[in-house]
Amino acid sequence: MKLKTLLLALSCTAIVCTNVFAQAPIVIKFSHVVAQDTPKGQGAQRFKELAEKATNGRVKVEVYPNSQLYKDKEELEALQMGAVQMLAPSLSKFGPLGIREFEVFDLPYIFPSNAVLTRVTEGPIGKELFKKLEPKGITGLAYWDNGFKVMSANKPLKTTADFKGLKMRIQSSKVLDAQMRTLGANPQVLPFSEVYQALQSGVVDGGENTPSNIYTQKMYEVQKYLTTSGHGYIGYAVVVNKKFWDGLPADIRTALEAAMRDATKYANAVAQQDNEKALEAIRKSGKTTIYKLSDAEKADWRKALLPVQKQMEGRIGKDLIAAVNKEAAMQGYK
Numbered sequence: 001m002k003l004k005t006l007l008l009a010l011s012c013t014a015i016v017c018t019n020v021f022a023q024a025p026i027v028i029k030f031s032h033v034v035a036q037d038t039p040k041g042q043g044a045q046r047f048k049e050l051a052e053k054a055t056n057g058r059v060k061v062e063v064y065p066n067s068q069l070y071k072d073k074e075e076l077e078a079l080q081m082g083a084v085q086m087l088a089p090s091l092s093k094f095g096p097l098g099i100r101e102f103e104v105f106d107l108p109y110i111f112p113s114n115a116v117l118t119r120v121t122e123g124p125i126g127k128e129l130f131k132k133l134e135p136k137g138i139t140g141l142a143y144w145d146n147g148f149k150v151m152s153a154n155k156p157l158k159t160t161a162d163f164k165g166l167k168m169r170i171q172s173s174k175v176l177d178a179q180m181r182t183l184g185a186n187p188q189v190l191p192f193s194e195v196y197q198a199l200q201s202g203v204v205d206g207g208e209n210t211p212s213n214i215y216t217q218k219m220y221e222v223q224k225y226l227t228t229s230g231h232g233y234i235g236y237a238v239v240v241n242k243k244f245w246d247g248l249p250a251d252i253r254t255a256l257e258a259a260m261r262d263a264t265k266y267a268n269a270v271a272q273q274d275n276e277k278a279l280e281a282i283r284k285s286g287k288t289t290i291y292k293l294s295d296a297e298k299a300d301w302r303k304a305l306l307p308v309q310k311q312m313e314g315r316i317g318k319d320l321i322a323a324v325n326k327e328a329a330m331q332g333y334k
């Protein structure tokens with residue numbers, strides 16, 4: 001009798017175990033470097049909710065914000081190794097992987113509006129760029145907006161001459177390096193997670209970012225002046241480990257693709273509003289003086305920075321730059 005009970009208990013345990021294994025969800029670790037309350041942070045959260053719902057819990061998305069798991073460069077390595085499955089790095093951070101073309105998004109004053117950006121990311125250019133990721137073991141799923149950047153420092157930045165000699169933090173993009181050098185500044189690459197500290201301690205004098213990033217990282221508390229120059233753009237490529245993605249059951253992948261499409265719409269819809277709100281909150285804090293360039297001043301900045309396009313032709317590709325300029329021209333931008 002005792003033996004029978006024992007056998008029954010064992011078989012039950014086996015059944016339970018089998019069921020537990022059968023039901024173990026597929027885990028997607030989604031790592032990113034910004035705060036949750038940013039366009040990217042909210043997009044990641046929305047993707048988690050949609051993906052888990054669409055797959056009836058067969059997929060679990062764990063979102064790790066604020067460089068909790070990895071910093072900029074490490075997160076791409078972690079993705080390639082399969083330590084995380086999903087990221088949304090800024091388009092300025094693919095250069096160190098050997099993919100230079102994404103740096104076209106960093107060219108100063110190349111995008112006159114969100115409409116042109118959308119035509120580029122949603123059109124053939126965006127698709128071609130994603131193909132460059134595949135040989136690196138990465139699949140591109142979507143482009144997410146953050147928005148147009150502002151410049152900040154502890155001195156007013158009204159003309160391009162004001163940058164002379166300033167140490168400016170940049171992301172790891174050679175275009176951003178060229179942009180800062182053209183302004184007479186000394187660019188310094190730093191991971192996002194180290195920027196606040198570097199600004200506070202004077203390792204760098206200033207930087208460029210979107211209002212939502214500056215606000216949520218409290219960078220404005222250590223930057224007295226900010227100029228809404230709109231000279232450049234920050235956006236993201238939502239990427240997955242290719243092997244992981246290709247290995248998913250087809251129905252799961254289809255459900256996740258749909259969830260990503262909806263999360264993308266959401267992230268892009270909240271981006272501009274988030275940045276406007278953040279700029280207002282910075283203004284209200286009274287810690288930072290915000291300077292808005294007049295149209296004439298903007299034209300001067302653009303003129304000073306336009307040579308960067310030519311300089312970077314060899315790195316990014318003349319045809320690619322021309323194709324983006326053509327999209328802008330079709331929207332009436334000269």
Ligand code: LMR
Pocket residue numbers: 033034040089090146171191192209213234
């Ligand atoms: C930065 O490093 O400044 C940004 O790319 C951070 C981000 O992901 O928005």
